[in-house]
Amino acid sequence: MQARRLAKRSSMGSRRLSAAAAQVDAVRPPKPESAWRPPRREGSAAALEEEDEDEDVVVEVEEEEEEEEGGLGSAPSALTGHGKGLLRGSLKAANIKREMTFPAFQQEDVKSDISQKLPDQQFLLFTTKEEDLKTAETKKLNRAHEYEKENTRSVCLLEQKRKVVSSNIDVPPARKSSEELDMDKVTAAMVLTSLSTSPLVRSPPVRPNESLNGSWKEGGFVPSSTSSSGYWSWNAPSDQSNPSTPSPPLSADSFKTFRTPSQPDDGIDEGETSNLLFDEPIPRKRKNSMKVMFKCLWKNCGKVLSTAAGIQKHIRTIHLGRIGESDYSDGEEDFYYTEIRLNTDSVADGLSSLSPVSPSLASPPSFPTQDAIRPETSCAKTETKLMTPLSRSAPTNLYLVHTDHAYQVSPTHNRPAGSGEQKQSHTVLSSPPRVAFGLRKPRGEGKKCRKVYGMENRDMWCTACRWKKACQRFID
DNA sequence: GTTGCCGGGGT
DNA sequence: ACCCCGGCAAC
Incomplete structure (x- = not known):
């Protein structure tokens, strides 16, 4: 040796x-x-500068229709009106964006998706139009009559598409079921007050990224129920995105809430109106794939209910023993439960995975923050998991041992605490917060063995210096 | 470019 | 535990 x-x-x-x-x-x-x-x-x-690609999808549909009509070599359609002009204005850019952001995009997807939402009349429009392409000549005879009908349909279709756009762009909070509205009424003040310190309470919990994960292509209500702008927000400074979470096929419950076919159009129109009014690409879309649940924080309980009233009652009756006063609430229950926002994927997977830090909710590639997912829960439950700052920094100046061989000291030896440099940092009860977590120790200003003795006298260096460790002899 | 030394690997 | 070194960041 x-x-x-x-x-x-x-x-x-x-x-x-x-x-x-x-x-x-x-x-x-x-x-x-x-x-x-x-x-x-x-x-x-x-990518962030770009528009919501949901619009691209719709625009694409518009373009498709436009081409088909052009193929018929026919009179201008009713869609050349105001709405169409607006859409056409961004058509070119939209195509480029579509190619860039939806390489695997299929028009058929849009068709099928829309067909699920549109009434039969509109759906028939697509199919009949395809047939028109093939039999354009034969249709010329009926062209005048056809276009009269087409115009009428187109107006409706345009209306429907605008609705699709709006539903893509945003899911208005007004689309809550009456049950949810009741729940909100009951709990709004409580939740807001208890969570007022968290800026994430009412912020969009998830910037749905999911659009690229394929779920939006799987048919169903795709473009309308998923907001796709979020997928490129993963790199945004906002920690509200949850890029790794795909937009789930909504659970039956939430799906019913937001996408019931029988839902009146005014609900959609309302969303559209709000979109038109605010016209903000960023804060749009409260994720309808998120579901608010209420989890009991009572020790060893963890019961999860869908309504605040329910969880309050649960706490009152089960934990507080107020069986006879179920209608009375002094607010004490508020301390024992928390609201959690769940991706309905998780809900579908079962409530057993309701842990707020469930892996299914975490893990954005580059944004570990999960605050958006579990706003107040983090305050309630993670405090026991907080890293102790004491474990972060190794003792430096406090435990200097002026021995050249301090670095060689085995922890098993009977030596003063800290003699082993960072090797015994876990024994430190207090240390100056001079080094932030993950930061290097500031470079020492004093001369080190290297400078003092030079490379030719390396034998005279302290062991640490020889090993390219922090100098043990000339300590700052 | 030089220097200090962290993090990690080899023995 | 000892030894070494790549690589990074402060200088």
């Missing part, structure tokens, strides 16, 4: 030179991380 060390040391000079050269070489080429991150961010940033 000694011989090896001497041999190594004898060649240290050249080694260092080569090492230095290697360092220079290493610096020259772009580092993998730095080389990759900026483009990614730029890409995301660029």
